[in-house]
């Protein structure tokens with residue numbers, strides 16, 4: 001039996017990036033029940049056209065109409081086979097990631113095995129970085145940087161867009177010195193803006209995340225030739241095929257792997273292996289997901305070669321509450337520690353799950 005729930009958790013403050021703002025996080029929570037065990041996954045697109053054309057409503061519909069019938073008719077199978085089946089049935093990567101995540105969780109729980117082991121890894125603390133959105137004033141930005149550095153986060157990423165870039169970075173460098181700092185433009189610039197990045201190049205940033213449009217791989221390669229700072233592919237890294245092209249053209253030296261964007265843990269694992277073979281820097285990004293999917297991502301990020309801090313943050317960084325126990329929480333040095341136990345090691349809090357569910361349906 002499979003249960004779909006739409007969960008909605010408010011944010012402490014709206015998250016603003018170069019293409020929109022959001023105040024409530026909605027996720028489709030997928031639960032597969034089998035022989036007394038439950039496996040959970042999460043499909044976590046943003047609403048509207050924030051990062052992607054998919055929305056919580058469209059992913060729900062895709063699960064209901066294409067993906068669940070496929071899984072229910074073909075019967076239970078191992079998670080890696082599920083990923084292949086689902087990729088044949090739907091192009092909605094978020095919906096596939098939600099259902100595939102639930103399959104991995106169930107698979108691990110039936111075996112009493114942690115997810116890192118099923119992924120062929122070993123546990124280690126995961127360094128967490130903070131992502132800071134756009135603000136109206138430099139003062140507000142500096143206040144947020146100060147707050148999250150004090151909390152322990154191991155690097156600071158700021159969102160930039162034309163008109164909010166060099167000045168913002170210069171102000172942070174002036175006040176906080178040589179902290180691990182990077183920018184994320186969410187594709188807000190064109191190659192005509194290369195001089196902006198040549199100026200930003202002076203600040204010794206860890207990387208420029210997605211300076212240009214997702215498909216502008218040749219232009220990104222040109223920009224990479226003009227700056228020393230490594231370019232990180234985020235929106236561009238939408239599939240293993242796209243990653244191949246990035247590697248061939250030299251469009252980026254670092255890749256941000258997002259499980260939701262590529263359709264689940266198995267496709268993300270394949271991209272990780274390809275990026276590692278190509279000698280790229282690698283880190284785990286978020287959409288952001290709620291705790292269920294974020295916790296699964298931490299297990300992927302234990303693999304060797306995930307060598308930059310993850311965007312997975314403490315649950316209370318964005319959300320007024322979370323659906324897992326314990327909540328995600330960095331230690332004072334900015335590391336996340338995976339609890340012992342089967343699956344992701346975190347347990348879904350059923351009382352909270354029901355409290356934040358706004359829609360529910362069951363499928364046999």
Ligand SMILES: [Mg+2]
Pocket residue numbers: 184186209210234235256
């Ligand atoms: Mg990004």
